[in-house]
Amino acid sequence: MLVPVVGGSLTLLSMAQEGVVDLTQLANYANQPVPAYINKDNTPAANPITDIGATLGRVMFFDKRLSKNDTVSCASCHQQEHAFSDPEVASTGVAGTTGRHSMRLINARFANENRFFWDERATSVEDQSTRPIQDHVEMGFSGADGDPSLANLVTKISAIEEYQVLFTGVYGDPLITEERMQRALAQFVRSIQSFDSKYDLGRAAAGNNNAQFANFSAQENAGKQLFMTPPPQGGAGCNACHQAPEFDIDPNSGNNGVVAALGGGDDFTNTRSPSLRDLVDATGTLHTGLMHNGSLTTLLDVVNHYNAIPADVVGLDPRLRPGGRPQRLNLTDVEKDSLVAFLKTLTGSSVYTDAKWSNPFDPAGQLSLIVLPLNTDALRFSGAGDAREVTVTSVGVANVGYIFQTSMDLINWTSTAVTASAAGQLSVTVATSGPRCFYRYAYAPGP
């Protein structure tokens, strides 16, 4: 019996192999486990996450060719090991540095707020996703100031064969449009989730936020209570704006009194915060300075800021100026330390290391894709005995070169070059060499 099967044993040589994306063994982006207590979700009905769509998004997210001089990708400023933020306060783009601090991209999906950027100028993750590409400083396809335009980028990447394969895989044909790019990038960004924190363990077991969490220290439980409780009842009131269990920002938040713009002057428009999850890494260290200007460099600085809001500025949220005056919480040092201890429980671990959110390119910037026969009658046998042959067909992209591979053991593969027909058909006929054999098509970049 000959089986066109790709088993778990492939994982070793494909998914985990640098520079190879195995489209026959897509990572799970679409059906990741989400805790039962997480109810907020800003995924639009028109763009649910799919495994292949998020895979395309991943490739684009890490591809420096999406910048005008091939030096900057989304991941340059949104680094996996830093919760998809940048340890530098101002990130370096193709033409200078950004005017605000890069944001962590953790759990962007799990929020009521559907507007993005610190000042909420983007109306969805989709809308956000191609703005950095069209930003003069960030990726440089602005179409102004001597920059190429987005249409130039579309032409540029339409000529890249792996995008022809990937866009065909997602959309059925290789046409690249801004909307198709946005959909795939947004799927990848929404797929980035982190729910394996100490907080999540405690929350799942306790059933609600107000109960003591059995896995928390007394200090962490005290910090949790301060976070959840409004100031008139002796708490710090954080939960009014950073709402548990997602810790996403209240869509109606004003600014929080941090108003100094990077590079001088005031900026009163920053009314969004990313989720407060993963402020620190798994060792408890801050990834970077916090707030839109990166100005608060410890969690204690953050608590001190809210403990005594410096001034009643334009746009300061009314919750931070009770009675018309900037808030004074009068927290004790013990209370401040408890709040800091609680904030550290919101950090997970898998989001920093899971390969599905990692760079798919090899160190030389190359990418190979593995594709399999897509239809069930992809294998046709003919002949008998020694003359027995099999024809393996698949759907490819017209006139693009692939590698056809056969293996007896899923470890050693024999490769033959094959070019898809003008109709996009891949077809190879080979002698069947043994009792069991595996077949696949790979797309590998040319030399």
Ligand code: HEC
């Ligand atoms: C040069 C650095 C840089 C590059 C490149 C970059 N970003 Fe960003 N990103 C930032 C900064 C800075 C902000 C905050 C900007 C602001 O609010 O004005 C941000 C904000 C975001 C946000 C908003 C998060 C939130 O919670 O509101 C998302 C999503 C995002 N970026 C995704 C991307 C994607 C996708 C790409 C690639 C297409 C990308 N970024 C490229 C620096 C960068």
Ligand code: HEC
């Ligand atoms: C009235 C709403 C509001 C309240 C209450 C509030 N915050 Fe915030 N928080 C914000 C806003 C808005 C931002 C983004 C501000 C900016 O960057 O300019 C923010 C940012 C933050 C950040 C930085 C996030 C990042 O990615 O850099 C932390 C940490 C934080 N808040 C913690 C707290 C804590 C702890 C409390 C309670 C002591 C609290 N907040 C109370 C609105 C609020």
